[in-house]
Amino acid sequence: MLSLDPSKRNSLQRCICDGDLVIVYERHDRIKAVKVQKGLDFQNRFGVFKLSDWIGQPFGSKVLSNKGGFIYLLAPTPELWTLVLSHRTQILYLADISFVISYLEVVPGCLVLESGTGSGSLTTSLARAVAPSGHVYTFDFHAQRATLAREDFERNGLSSLVTVSVRDIQGEGFPEEFCGAADSVFLDLPQPWLALPSVRKMLKQDGVLCSFSPCIEQVQHSCEVLTSGFTDPNVRLIGDMQQLILDIRTFEVLLRTYEIREERMTTSEADHESPVGPMRKKRHCTPHDVDDSQGERTATTVTARPCQESRGHTGYLTFARLACS
Template identity: 50%
Template structure:
């Protein structure tokens, strides 16, 4: 997952898929899976069967076709962001919006020492490890033995083993280990009761060092902030961060450019439409008062002023604009597609609050 130092790179070899590599298999924009390349085995999904030996030696970013030419997938190089989307959820995880904000706000860079509790599924830890590489270290703690072991295994597979130490420890009950006193450059807490550990944090944070606490509930945030204030932390700030994703597609829109009606007809229709729109307001299935007004408007501006266009005869005046069927209204399908974007109808509206603070720097 990590970049290889230049002096250790062979000619573009780091981009070629090798035995044992973790690969992100991109099936569709919303479907990705992780796979470890293993000769003699196959990757199977609903699109096809893909022998791993076909992948070896191909560059990451390649498209591969399944057995008998059925199905295809793209093979991507893992990044912490992709990993977040494919990892196995052992707990609730943090997503890219929160992760990037935490890393950015805590100003985590190469060489830093970061304390994290708890490890959870390792979604954030992976990003922390990327940021502190190659000289820093992440000390991550979780009180769940099996979870810690599974996370350790993941970090190893992704080549982060030397950068992350996962230990089993109840941070809320026991605090961080003594040997880390004064060594941290940043602390991240994802605990149910962070206020229990905050009073003991001062010794671990040296200088104007930042910390972040993640809590889903505002009551937790409230107590956390009180604990931070009474323990002489400064710059206490709480944020909520979200990412809204957009669905991009092409769409054809009907346009109201009617052709073929003379001025008077248009004018007559317009008056009819206005009458009708008033009458029909209460009827079921015809709650179209607004479009009617719009159509009326279009009639006036386009047709009436632009008399040379011919509007095909309208069957009866009462049809105008009242039917949803575009053919009847003289609405023409505009053949040109437009590229449109709108947010996905449903989205995760809240993950948690991020509270940041700094250990106050003391007067000499």
């Protein structure tokens, strides 16, 4: 389960129990979630691992298989859960999630409304951000997706922080019980502008809205509604003050990952005598390589280069703040 107890925030101080969810780490691009159960085995290319042997081990442990292969047992943080969850819909990844939580000013004790639960990637991080006294109310129009998301939150120990409901927010809006109570609202909808009148009613004064849209046309339409449709005489009043939407901004978050590698380089004495400077040639060397009779010398160097495969555009994040005139 995700650790929300401040006294157990350090995963190395927590031990694995029967029934716990564990993230099995083989390498950076090969990880999966496994539920620990006595009498069962986990099998991969490194061999067979007995799950009963994991019980009592601290998170972060390295465990061996029957063939001598090894894996690491990691605590299921929201970041790792995002990488292993079932993709029922397109999900938000770490770059967008961290930006959203920061810009929405989500802190412990906040009440957050979310429409478009999907696979629950963002919801899981929102739950950690509002813990231990806040709550996330998330809505999805698809009943089966909502049920699967609810099961995931129960499995991750987040049921006390997240409530999943089936509701068409575009057509019905958010429930009236949250009127004026939300610190933040997040929308992941095909037509977010249809939900904006309801969002205006839900937000507290100085509350923040975020709308995630993959297409710029969706952003343009939403911004038109935000700038022109929130000063009409029918808006909710706070005392004698009229609500206004301010500070409308749109961002695209792009993440570039680099690979750090240690390589052995060879240079010859002739290279150092060149009037234009040394010309290095790269050769795959082993740790046992030595200078040869041709006068070549080897040196270890660390290189950093962009990963060949990286995620590009995911979507546009539009933020707006509710204020009063």
